[in-house]
Amino acid sequence: MIEREESISKLDEIHLINEIKNLKSVLWINPNRKPIPNQEQFSFQQMHEASERLNRLSSYIKVAFPETEKLKGIIESPLKEIPQMKKLIEGRRGFKIPGRLILKCDHSLPISGSIKG
Incomplete structure (x- = not known):
């Protein structure tokens, strides 16, 4: 079973690399991550x-x-209120989100981008 999981993981990695090469946004979640x-x-x-x-x-x-x-x-990272996103989520989910929705703009950092560990 472990061998099959490793081969699936390798296929996922190849897919992500191809997406990056094609300048597409990707989300990779470290399978070995520890809970925050x-x-x-x-x-x-x-x-x-x-x-x-x-x-x-x-x-x-x-x-x-x-x-x-x-x-x-x-x-x-600057913080930015995103009221339109809040409205979109509320509309799609059918419930009100209390307070404000804030985006932590790591994507605009000059040297690190938006890579998370």
């Missing part, structure tokens, strides 16, 4: 420390990746 911890497991202190580390690295990032010079080496 609940957001409540991260403390404010941990988030603050991560932010400080990124700020300390910004001078290196600015030199290593000149595309970030305008942003002084800070890599930060």
